[in-house]
Amino acid sequence: MLREEDKKQIQAQLKDMKDPVRFVFFTQQMAGTCQYCIETETLLKELVEISELLSLKILNYITDKDDVKSLSIDKIPATAVQADKDAGIRFYGIPTGYEFAAFLQMILALSQGNSGLDDILKERLHQIQNPVHIQTFVTPTCPYCTRSAFTSYQFAMENSNIRADVVEISEFPHLAQKYGVMGVPKVVINESHSFEGALPETMFLEHIEIALKKE
Amino acid sequence: MIFDVLILGGGPGGLTAGIYAGRAQLKTGMIERLMPGGQVAGTELIENYPGFADGVAGPDLMMAMEKQARKFGLEIMTGTIESLDFKSAPKKVVASGKTYYAKAVIISTGTDPKLLNIPGEKEFKGRGVSYCATCDGPFFKDKDVVVVGGGSSGVQESLYLTRFVNKINLVEFMDHLNAERILQERAKKNQKYTFYLNHQMLSINGSQKVESVTVKNRATEEAFDIPAEGVFIWVGMNPNTEFLQNHIDINPWGYIVAGEDCQTSVPGVFAVGDVRDKEVRQITTAVSDGTVAAEHALKYVESQEN
Numbered sequence: 001m002l003r004e005e006d007k008k009q010i011q012a013q014l015k016d017m018k019d020p021v022r023f024v025f026f027t028q029q030m031a032g033t034c035q036y037c038i039e040t041e042t043l044l045k046e047l048v049e050i051s052e053l054l055s056l057k058i059l060n061y062i063t064d065k066d067d068v069k070s071l072s073i074d075k076i077p078a079t080a081v082q083a084d085k086d087a088g089i090r091f092y093g094i095p096t097g098y099e100f101a102a103f104l105q106m107i108l109a110l111s112q113g114n115s116g117l118d119d120i121l122k123e124r125l126h127q128i129q130n131p132v133h134i135q136t137f138v139t140p141t142c143p144y145c146t147r148s149a150f151t152s153y154q155f156a157m158e159n160s161n162i163r164a165d166v167v168e169i170s171e172f173p174h175l176a177q178k179y180g181v182m183g184v185p186k187v188v189i190n191e192s193h194s195f196e197g198a199l200p201e202t203m204f205l206e207h208i209e210i211a212l213k214k215e
Numbered sequence: 216m217i218f219d220v221l222i223l224g225g226g227p228g229g230l231t232a233g234i235y236a237g238r239a240q241l242k243t244g245m246i247e248r249l250m251p252g253g254q255v256a257g258t259e260l261i262e263n264y265p266g267f268a269d270g271v272a273g274p275d276l277m278m279a280m281e282k283q284a285r286k287f288g289l290e291i292m293t294g295t296i297e298s299l300d301f302k303s304a305p306k307k308v309v310a311s312g313k314t315y316y317a318k319a320v321i322i323s324t325g326t327d328p329k330l331l332n333i334p335g336e337k338e339f340k341g342r343g344v345s346y347c348a349t350c351d352g353p354f355f356k357d358k359d360v361v362v363v364g365g366g367s368s369g370v371q372e373s374l375y376l377t378r379f380v381n382k383i384n385l386v387e388f389m390d391h392l393n394a395e396r397i398l399q400e401r402a403k404k405n406q407k408y409t410f411y412l413n414h415q416m417l418s419i420n421g422s423q424k425v426e427s428v429t430v431k432n433r434a435t436e437e438a439f440d441i442p443a444e445g446v447f448i449w450v451g452m453n454p455n456t457e458f459l460q461n462h463i464d465i466n467p468w469g470y471i472v473a474g475e476d477c478q479t480s481v482p483g484v485f486a487v488g489d490v491r492d493k494e495v496r497q498i499t500t501a502v503s504d505g506t507v508a509a510e511h512a513l514k515y516v517e518s519q520e521n
């Protein structure tokens with residue numbers, strides 16, 4: 001899927017990686033049931049060839065029940081991206097188009113063990129003690145979505161109570177229906193609160209705080 | 216860290232400045248609030264950028280520009296410009312809580328879509344109201360939508376929407392379309408369009424999501440509803456220059472005052488692309504500005520070193 005020149009550019013972008021990063025990929029053997037499973041698997045396989053610090057573990061969504069449960073996977077294709085521990089970072093669907101850039105940005109941040117957020121924001125994130133589940137709905141042709149996707153990953157990196165799913169919504173029409181997605185990016189927090197549009201980190205965090213107050 | 220050149224905004228203007236400055240071996244950085252690409256990243260097909268006889272997808276063109284700029288060493292950082300100090304040396308820029316320093320600054324923050332400012336617009340953003348066809352078009356498969364604005368942007372983007380939607384009701388305030396003739400002809404030939412020329416948008420209505428819009432016929436003063444689940448708005452642009460107030464000269468409409476040399480009222484600060492006070496706002500002209508500004512920035516940086 002990646003051309004030679006793409007690979008070179010990715011290599012340059014990932015040159016400052018520090019710690020190993022692992023993809024845990026969930027798929028299903030039966031063809032036809034998962035539209036983009038094969039493409040996603042190919043993409044991840046090509047990615048791990050680019051850096052020695054990247055590795056890939058492929059699991060079956062139907063048979064590897066324990067992992068599906070422990071990593072809270074609920075649809076495929078699903079990719080959990082982990083550094084030394086699992087920070088709750090997931091991508092559902094295939095990370096292409098603009099989303100690929102955000103995906104790389106997240107890999108680099110995870111590998112460096114630094115979310116890149118400023119200290120005041122980190123402080124506020126560390127105070128969150130209840131579980132927060134962020135779902136960010138995106139499409140590959142949406143330039144505004146990458147910011148929301150990456151911000152949710154940054155938040156997950158800072159606090160183990162926060163997990164961040166980024167969902168390529170055109171692959172999951174039933175979720176578009178369920179959450180009334182008619183524009184992207186759309187962010188749903190703990191099923192109870194949602195907002196539309198790419199917001200700066202501080203305003204994104206305010207929405208999380210609002211969602212927690214509602215509970 | 217001090218950059219030789221710091222570029223604010225990563226559209227075609229900023230990326231071109233990045234290519235030239237990087238290739239001139241200046242230490243060059245860019246601050247972008249989203250991903251690089253600018254408005255072009257949200258445009259389906261560009262037909263008038265030279266070199267692509269069959270047109271080129273906006274995102275593809277912009278990813279290629281970004282790649283080219285990175286190749287020459289451009290460093291891209293994510294952040295929203297909040298404040299700055301152009302009087303200090305080096306010049307200072309604060310973005311998302313982080314401070315950056317640079318000898319020369321190139322401003323290429325472009326424009327954002329203008330709002331209609333009518334009831335329902337804010338309430339239904341993301342629930343039917345959209346400003347980006349490539350982002351949101353697929354959510355309106357087989358639905359009826361309203362497109363507001365008969366300029367080139369509105370007509371071009373609505374033509375893209377015809378792939379998904381059932382019907383396009385195009386509302387234009389003036390009594391004629393303003394789009395390039397080639398676009399007008401394509402739209403007029405397409406069965407999916409109904410044109411409401413000389414009509415004013417009054418409100419966007421619905422309970423949970425958009426159900427209709429209310430428009431007024433400006434000739435007869437008659438107001439009526441058009442049922443629609445989506446409203447796509449292209450009614451012009453506003454320059455992104457709020458953070459520049461009192462720092463450099465800005466014209467009454469908010470555009471940066473700078474001539475063909477892209478030099479602003481502050482030495483070592485340049486303005487390129489749509490954000491500059493100029494007549495033709497296109498990718499080609501943004502790219503041209505980027506070239507000119509990078510050359511002048513190089514001269515400025517060299518003059519500071521001597």
Ligand SMILES: Cc1cc2nc3c(=O)[nH]c(=O)nc-3n(C[C@H](O)[C@H](O)[C@H](O)COP(=O)(O)OP(=O)(O)OC[C@H]3O[C@@H](n4cnc5c(N)ncnc54)[C@H](O)[C@@H]3O)c2cc1C
Pocket residue numbers: 223224225226227228229246247248249250251252253254255258260261262263264294295296297323324325326367368369371372449455458487488489490496497498499501
């Ligand atoms: C719907 C539509 C269709 C178009 N079609 C065509 C076409 O077919 N052909 C053509 O030639 N032109 C077309 N144009 C015009 C073209 O997109 C613009 O002329 C061009 O993008 C201008 O480039 P720019 O670099 O000046 O600014 P922009 O493309 O606007 O880029 C500005 C960048 O700055 C960033 N930014 C803004 N504020 C901040 C801040 N405070 N902090 C950090 N970053 C910031 C933005 O996120 C953005 O990435 C179209 C425009 C629209 C809206």
